[in-house]
Amino acid sequence: MDELVCIDCWRRDNLSFAQRLDPAFITPGPVHRCPMHLALRDDLLGRPAQAPEAA
Secondary structure (H helix, E strand, O other): OOOOOOHHHHHHHHOOHHHHHOHHHOOOOOOOOOHHHHHHHHHHHOOOOOOOOOO
16 A cells, blocks of 8 residues: 555545535645646646656
């Protein structure tokens, strides 16, 4: 269970539409996002794209 899961992908796959709109299911704090959702979020917030981190 140490594998990181994108929070946006998990919510899409495991919550109903009504649950995704419910503030009780929106948790603040540090989360992992896949590259697709990270780019989408940065685009929506008007942030410049982040350079990939070195391994």
